[in-house]
Amino acid sequence: MSNSQNFSQSNFQAALFAIGLDRAAPEPLHVQLAARLRALVLDGTAPPGMRLPASRQFAQELSVSRATTQAALEQLVAEGYLVARRGAGTFVAEHIPHLASPLMPERIETGVARPETIRPFQHNLPDLASFPYAQWANYLASAWRRPHPDLLKAPDPFGWGPLRQAIAAHLGAWRGITCGAGQIAITSGAREAFELIARLFPAGATIQFEDPCFPPARRSLEMAGLRCILSPVDEDGFDPARIEPDVAGVVVTPSRQYPLGMALPLPRRLELLEWAKQNNTLVIEDDYDSEFRFSGQPLPAMTSLDGGERTIYVGSFSKLLSPSLRLGYLVVPERHIDGLSAAIGPVGSMASLVPQPALASFLQDGTFATHLRRMRRIYARRRAVLTEGLQTYLDGWLVPRPEPSGLNVVCGFGPRLDAVPEGDVVAAADRVGLTLQPLSPYFETGPAMKGVLLGFAHFDEATLAEGVRLLGRAITALAPARRG
Amino acid sequence: MSNSQNFSQSNFQAALFAIGLDRAAPEPLHVQLAARLRALVLDGTAPPGMRLPASRQFAQELSVSRATTQAALEQLVAEGYLVARRGAGTFVAEHIPHLASPLMPERIETGVARPETIRPFQHNLPDLASFPYAQWANYLASAWRRPHPDLLKAPDPFGWGPLRQAIAAHLGAWRGITCGAGQIAITSGAREAFELIARLFPAGATIQFEDPCFPPARRSLEMAGLRCILSPVDEDGFDPARIEPDVAGVVVTPSRQYPLGMALPLPRRLELLEWAKQNNTLVIEDDYDSEFRFSGQPLPAMTSLDGGERTIYVGSFSKLLSPSLRLGYLVVPERHIDGLSAAIGPVGSMASLVPQPALASFLQDGTFATHLRRMRRIYARRRAVLTEGLQTYLDGWLVPRPEPSGLNVVCGFGPRLDAVPEGDVVAAADRVGLTLQPLSPYFETGPAMKGVLLGFAHFDEATLAEGVRLLGRAITALAPARRG
Numbered sequence A, B: 001m002s003n004s005q006n007f008s009q010s011n012f013q014a015a016l017f018a019i020g021l022d023r024a025a026p027e028p029l030h031v032q033l034a035a036r037l038r039a040l041v042l043d044g045t046a047p048p049g050m051r052l053p054a055s056r057q058f059a060q061e062l063s064v065s066r067a068t069t070q071a072a073l074e075q076l077v078a079e080g081y082l083v084a085r086r087g088a089g090t091f092v093a094e095h096i097p098h099l100a101s102p103l104m105p106e107r108i109e110t111g112v113a114r115p116e117t118i119r120p121f122q123h124n125l126p127d128l129a130s131f132p133y134a135q136w137a138n139y140l141a142s143a144w145r146r147p148h149p150d151l152l153k154a155p156d157p158f159g160w161g162p163l164r165q166a167i168a169a170h171l172g173a174w175r176g177i178t179c180g181a182g183q184i185a186i187t188s189g190a191r192e193a194f195e196l197i198a199r200l201f202p203a204g205a206t207i208q209f210e211d212p213c214f215p216p217a218r219r220s221l222e223m224a225g226l227r228c229i230l231s232p233v234d235e236d237g238f239d240p241a242r243i244e245p246d247v248a249g250v251v252v253t254p255s256r257q258y259p260l261g262m263a264l265p266l267p268r269r270l271e272l273l274e275w276a277k278q279n280n281t282l283v284i285e286d287d288y289d290s291e292f293r294f295s296g297q298p299l300p301a302m303t304s305l306d307g308g309e310r311t312i313y314v315g316s317f318s319k320l321l322s323p324s325l326r327l328g329y330l331v332v333p334e335r336h337i338d339g340l341s342a343a344i345g346p347v348g349s350m351a352s353l354v355p356q357p358a359l360a361s362f363l364q365d366g367t368f369a370t371h372l373r374r375m376r377r378i379y380a381r382r383r384a385v386l387t388e389g390l391q392t393y394l395d396g397w398l399v400p401r402p403e404p405s406g407l408n409v410v411c412g413f414g415p416r417l418d419a420v421p422e423g424d425v426v427a428a429a430d431r432v433g434l435t436l437q438p439l440s441p442y443f444e445t446g447p448a449m450k451g452v453l454l455g456f457a458h459f460d461e462a463t464l465a466e467g468v469r470l471l472g473r474a475i476t477a478l479a480p481a482r483r484g
Helices: A003-017 A029-042 A055-062 A066-079 A133-145 A161-175 A190-198 A215-223 A266-278 A334-344 A355-364 A367-394 A422-431 A461-476 B003-017 B029-042 B055-062 B066-079 B133-145 B161-175 B190-198 B215-223 B266-278 B334-344 B356-364 B367-394 B422-431 B461-476
Strands: A082-085 A089-092 A184-187 A206-211 A227-232 A247-252 A282-286 A311-316 A328-331 A398-400 A408-413 A451-455 B082-085 B089-092 B184-187 B206-211 B227-232 B247-252 B282-286 B311-316 B328-331 B398-400 B408-413 B451-455
Touching: A003 A029, A003 A055, A029 A066, A055 A066, A066 A082, A133 A355, A133 B133, A161 A184, A161 A311, A161 A328, A161 A355, A161 A367, A184 A190, A190 A215, A190 A311, A190 A328, A190 A334, A206 A215, A215 A227, A215 A247, A247 A266, A266 A282, A355 A367, A367 A398, A367 A408, A367 A461, A422 A451, A422 A461, B003 B029, B003 B055, B029 B066, B055 B066, B066 B082, B133 B356, B161 B184, B161 B311, B161 B328, B161 B356, B161 B367, B184 B190, B190 B215, B190 B311, B190 B328, B190 B334, B206 B215, B215 B227, B215 B247, B247 B266, B266 B282, B356 B367, B367 B398, B367 B408, B367 B461, B422 B451, B422 B461
Parallel strands: A206 A227, A206 A247, A247 A282, A282 A311, B206 B227, B206 B247, B247 B282, B282 B311
Antiparallel strands: A082 A089, A184 A328, A311 A328, A398 A408, A408 A451, B082 B089, B184 B328, B311 B328, B398 B408, B408 B451
C-alpha cells in the first residue's frame, strides 16, 4: 500500500469513526448510519475501492450494536454504493450509482436545493409569462362547461382521441413524421413515457445511452429493471459504431444532444436505423425541444427517416409550453401498439384528462403553432443577448457552443478558466444570485467536459443583459492573481 | 464525365425540374421543396456526389423565388443531405449509408379506438354526469385567465399550496385528521402515491398487505423493489396478530376493505398503531372512497387516532369526483417530510398543475362538500334500487354484503349458485350486456371467496332497476335443471 493510499485510508477511518448518530432522532440508527456513509461515498471521502472496517469493529467504534452497522452496510450494498466480497470484506464500489438510486433526491437536475424563485440562468425552462393564458382559459372552460359525451366515458388509456390526432398533425408539419393517432399515447411526461417504453423490452434487456444523457430517462428504465450502459459521445454526438453487442435498444437525442446540444448528422442517423433494422430492434428518439431552432427550419426528426418503422419517438409539451402541464406522448411503430397497450394497462397513464381537450383545441386551431413561432422569435433575441454578453464580458472564460437551438446555451470553459474547478464557477455565480447548471455531473464513463448550461428562454432581455454582466464580474474575479 | 453519369445527371435534373409545389398548401414552398429534395436523395434518384443546379436556375425552372430554393438547399445542407462547397456549388452528400428506401407508409388511418361504453355494473366508477361542470369550468377559466404569479414560478414539488391547504381542511372535517398542508403532497393518483411511499422504505424491505387487496398498490411497491407479503383477512378485515416478523410496513384499507367492504374495528386499528409504534415503523392507510357512507357519518380515518404519528394516509379524488382528474395525495408524519421530499425529487410528481387551482377553489368554497353530500344522497338511492332488485330477482343466488358505503355492492354467491363457477356468472351477465367484476382474482394466499362486485354509483335508478332485472333472468337461467 502506498503512502497516499495509507493516508486516504486513515483519513477515511477517521471520518468513519467520527460519525455521530442521534439516538433521539426518529430515524432508526441504521438508517442514519447508512445516510452518513452514503454521503461519505458521494463526497469522495470514501473513494472507490476503499475497504470498510469489519462490522464488529465498526460497531464498537460507534458504540452501536453490530446489527446496526450490519444493516447499514447491507443497505448500501443493496443500493450499490458498497460491494461485499466474500472473505475479503466490504469495499466502496468502483462504479457509484449516484444517478440511479431511487432513494436519493434527483440531485443532478438542480444541484443542492431548488431556489424558491427562478433565478437566471436556470436551465430547461420555457418562458411561462408569454403563454397565451386567455386563449387557454377559454379552451379549458369551453371543454368542460358542457363536456363532450366521450369525456364522461371510461377514458381511453391512450389519452384523449382529438389530442392524439392533433399531435399526429403537428408531428407531420413540424417534425416530418407520418403517423396515425392510433400510434400515439399521451403520458404525464417523458418520465412516464420511459417507464412505458421499459415495459416494451424484456426484463434485464440492455439499453445503450449517450454519455452524457438525460438522467431521468435512464433512471426510469433502470427502475423498471433494464440494464443501461453508456458510450461517450464525440463532437457529432452518439456514435453508432460504439453500439455494444446484445444491446436491445438505443436511446438518443438526435435533434439536440442532451445536454450538449449538437445535432446527430444524417449518416449516423441512417446508420442507427440500419443497425435497428439489422438487429430487429428499436431506436428511441428523445425529442424534447427541437421545435426551437433559430436558424432555418427545425431538423426533421430521425423518426421521419424510416417511416417510424424502427423508432419510438418521445415528445413532451414541458419545454414547448410549460412543465406544469405534465403532458407528453410517445409514438410507437404500428406493430408495437398492442405491446404499448399492455404496458399502459386498462387504467391508462397518469396524465390528467383535464388539460387534454384544451390542448387539442390549442393545436387544432393553430394557436400552438403561432405560439411556437412567436417564442422562436423571442428566444432567438434572448439567445443573442446572452451570447453577445458572453462575448463582451467572458470572452476566453466561457465558450458558447454554436447550435442555434434549444432553451439553454452550453458553454465550455475557455483557457482562462482552465485551472478553475467547475464548482468554483457555479458557487461564484450563486453568490451573485445566478444559477448555473454544471456539465460534468452529466458525464459518467469518459472524462467529463467542464462547462455550464445557461438557460435563457425564461428571462427577458434586460434580465439576461444584466445577468450576464454580473456573471462576468463574478467569474473574472475568480482568478485575478493568475490574470495579473 | 462518363455517359452513365451524364445519364443520371440528366435524369436527376428532369426529376428536379418536375417537382411540383402546391401554393395552396399550408406548408411554405421552401418546406415543400426541401421535403421533395430529401425524398429524391433518400430514394437514390439524387445519387451521392451529384451536383445540384444553381439556386437561381433552379428557381427559374420551378417558377419560385430564389429565396425559396436557397432556403430549401440551406435546410438540407444543415440536415446533412447536401454539402455546399464554396465556389463549386451544392452537391448530394457522399456519405449517406444505404438504407432501404423508406417506405412512405400508406397513411395509417387506424384512427383512435373509441373508448368502450360503460355498461352496468362496471365497478369503482363515480357518477360522472352529476359533476358540477359549469362551476368547474368557471374555476378552471378564472385560475388560468390571469394566473396567480406563483403558478408561473417553478412549481412546488409537493403540489399547489392552496390545494394542499384545502385538503388539510377537508381531512379535518370529513376524516377527523389533523395535519398541516406541509405534510401533504399532491400526486397523480394512488399508483404514484405508492411509488413515492416505496422510496420511504429501504430497498428490499418487506411490506404486508391484506389478502385480498388493491393490486395496483402492491404492484407499485414491488416494482420499486420492495417485497410484498399477504395475509388473509377474516370477517373483520386485516388481523394485526398475523403481522410477520421483520415487516417494515403494513398497507390496510381500514374504512372499507378493498374489495370486500368491511370496516376494520377500532381494537384492531389500535393494535395496528401500537405495533407500528413498538416497531418504530409505519402503517399505510389507503382510504379511497369512505366519504361515501350512506348511514351515519363516515368513520374517522385510522390516521386520526394517533395524530398521524405512525400512519401514511393515501387519498384520491378518483372516486369522489372523477378518475380523469388524475389527482390524489398522501399525508406523511412530520418527521417524514424530508424523506418524502427526497422521494418526490425537485421535479415534483406527475400530477398536472392545470386542475389544481380549480380543485382548490372547489374545496375552499364548499362546492366539493356540497357535491359529496349530494352524491351521497343520490348514491344511497341507487344502492337501494340495486339491493332491492337483488332481493327481488336474485334472493338465494347473490348475497349482498351489508356495508352501507362505497360505489359498489359486494355479493357473495348464495346456495343456489354453490356449484356454479364464478366465470359462468360473469359470462352470463356479459351476454346480456352487463359487466360484473369477479371477486376471486383478488385473492392470492387463502381460498378465494366466490362473488362479484356490482358498481351502482355511475348508473341512474332506471338503468339499475332494468339491469338487475336482466341480471336476474341471466343468472337464474344458469342452473334451471337443478332447481326444477
